[in-house]
Amino acid sequence: MAQPWWKSxxxxxxxxxxxxxxxxxxxxxxxxxxSKLDYLKELGVDILWLSPIxxxxxxxxxxxxxxxxxxxxxxxxxxxxxxxLKGVHDRGMKLILCLPTRTRMDLVxxxxxxxxxxxxxxxxxxxxxxxxxxxxxxxxxxxxxxxHPPNNWRxxxxxxxxxxxxxxxxxxxxxxxSKQPDLNWANPAVRExxxxxxxxxxxxxxxxxxxxxxxxxxxxxxxxxxxIIDANEPFxxxxxxxxNGPRVHExxxxxxxxxxxxxxxxxxxxxxxxxxxxxxxxxVLPDRxxxxxxxxxxxxxxxxxxxVKDWSPLMHRQWKLSELKDIISRWQVFKSEDGFWNAxxxxxxDHPRAVSRFGNDTTDELRALSAKMxxxxxxxxxxxxxxxQGQELGLKNFPPSWKLEEYKDVASQNYWNRILERRMRExxxxxxxxxxxxxxxxxxxxxRDHARVPMQWDSSTNAxxxxxxxxxxxxxxYETWNASCQLEDEHSVLTFYKRALETRxxxxxxxxxxYELLIPEHEHVFAYRRTLVExxxxxxxxxxxxxxxxxxxxxxxxxxxxxxxxxxxxxxGSDIDSFSLRSYEGRVYMSS
Numbered sequence: 001m002a003q004p005w006w007k008s009x010x011x012x013x014x015x016x017x018x019x020x021x022x023x024x025x026x027x028x029x030x031x032x033x034x035s036k037l038d039y040l041k042e043l044g045v046d047i048l049w050l051s052p053i054x055x056x057x058x059x060x061x062x063x064x065x066x067x068x069x070x071x072x073x074x075x076x077x078x079x080x081x082x083x084x085l086k087g088v089h090d091r092g093m094k095l096i097l098c099l100p101t102r103t104r105m106d107l108v109x110x111x112x113x114x115x116x117x118x119x120x121x122x123x124x125x126x127x128x129x130x131x132x133x134x135x136x137x138x139x140x141x142x143x144x145x146x147x148h149p150p151n152n153w154r155x156x157x158x159x160x161x162x163x164x165x166x167x168x169x170x171x172x173x174x175x176x177x178s179k180q181p182d183l184n185w186a187n188p189a190v191r192e193x194x195x196x197x198x199x200x201x202x203x204x205x206x207x208x209x210x211x212x213x214x215x216x217x218x219x220x221x222x223x224x225x226x227x228i229i230d231a232n233e234p235f236x237x238x239x240x241x242x243x244n245g246p247r248v249h250e251x252x253x254x255x256x257x258x259x260x261x262x263x264x265x266x267x268x269x270x271x272x273x274x275x276x277x278x279x280x281x282x283x284v285l286p287d288r289x290x291x292x293x294x295x296x297x298x299x300x301x302x303x304x305x306x307x308v309k310d311w312s313p314l315m316h317r318q319w320k321l322s323e324l325k326d327i328i329s330r331w332q333v334f335k336s337e338d339g340f341w342n343a344x345x346x347x348x349x350d351h352p353r354a355v356s357r358f359g360n361d362t363t364d365e366l367r368a369l370s371a372k373m374x375x376x377x378x379x380x381x382x383x384x385x386x387x388x389q390g391q392e393l394g395l396k397n398f399p400p401s402w403k404l405e406e407y408k409d410v411a412s413q414n415y416w417n418r419i420l421e422r423r424m425r426e427x428x429x430x431x432x433x434x435x436x437x438x439x440x441x442x443x444x445x446x447x448r449d450h451a452r453v454p455m456q457w458d459s460s461t462n463a464x465x466x467x468x469x470x471x472x473x474x475x476x477x478y479e480t481w482n483a484s485c486q487l488e489d490e491h492s493v494l495t496f497y498k499r500a501l502e503t504r505x506x507x508x509x510x511x512x513x514x515y516e517l518l519i520p521e522h523e524h525v526f527a528y529r530r531t532l533v534e535x536x537x538x539x540x541x542x543x544x545x546x547x548x549x550x551x552x553x554x555x556x557x558x559x560x561x562x563x564x565x566x567x568x569x570x571x572x573g574s575d576i577d578s579f580s581l582r583s584y585e586g587r588v589y590m591s592s
Contacts, residue, residue, distance in 0.1 A: 105209055232426070570586050
């Protein structure tokens, strides 16, 4: 049976502000992306996904949209977008959403910017027709007459999830920063406005959407207080009251009926605050007719402490390979017989660099080897593959020596301020007397800023990203670690990624085959088999997640054919037999 085109596609995420600056103003732009289309095509990319390029104050780097139908001037114009789209389609690609190659766009409709015309009207008067387009509630007052927010929900980016508007004497809800008020999806007029703007981009040639935090568009009725998990904090995490809410599937089915079903596109939902596999399957199973796939974040939380009290993605803990195996193995087989489809990723704009997180960036040699090994992990999993800009170069986190002022992200800044203020309150000390080294160590490992530094194109000034002053500092290793150098090196990470993506397309078993975990007890090696049931073709994948040489006894693995051949590896080849895997070695064997 023919599979949908998007299942076998490779999607490349572009963070436009940091990709390539064509006019020297320090910001990446659409014309910059257009100039790099041949690079992306040669890499093996089928679909481009652009993080938001709509008009925005950039309070949250474009995820605060003030006009959905206009391109922000820092990125260009609608004509520039049309030119990019033509260049993409001329090369047989798609724009996310995807096909070889297409373009996909970020659909950010849980919230807007507070500068959006809708919100400006909404806050102007309680009687304005758009008042109910956002979530407004009156204050609460204590016994002494002090004003408080409507409930105790904490914003994702710290502090109360409510902001007070003195002119109308009410609070508005913002689950993210105060400049991102939440839309009221319970209002049918809001939903129709969203569907209309989706049609605007789809009719203009967009090939699909990545739907930002789409599982939080429906809040629990009554907006009750969240449970108190930290009595020392005035505001509490409230995901249980706004994630996967009571009407979210009703809204998505309506979106499907009115918009999505009328186009041949790809959809992927971002679904944070959700650990339940059963909850996530409801978005994806084909017979439900909602989304093609979702981003689940269990792997991305592998190195985050499990304690609930002070949970933050910026905190770090040591992880074990057994945990990674368990996560990947469960999702590779989950509801496979019912058509559940995975979105495979290990990097994006909200997480640090994979080679620094799951590999080893302590030396150039280990960095290259572990980046290639992680590439093998990615291309041999069942699902649609996502690559984030610079991942194909093995880009790593920026140096631990960088000071706090280099961390530009609002999530980093707000978390720092919340912890600092709490420690000042608890100790009675001044800010300059507070030890924040543990928080800063978390930043060095986990901050989103690491993924947002400018792309490293060559060894010229500013890594070839811009002839002006970049909006964010360029990583210091760009002179020797860049695309230009790697294009000329047959042993580079970039060259290997091209080969890995080509191998994935060459062998459908890597995309569609059934999954079986092998030697699960091994503390350093991740081994699994992929089998295409209809043809009997098998692939064997061996990955050494350590800098040690380890011995593998393949005779203990049943059904390993002597006729299997090595089709991909980050070292020189070897026969199938009892043998050693070298530091961060990865191998893919294929049956004939």
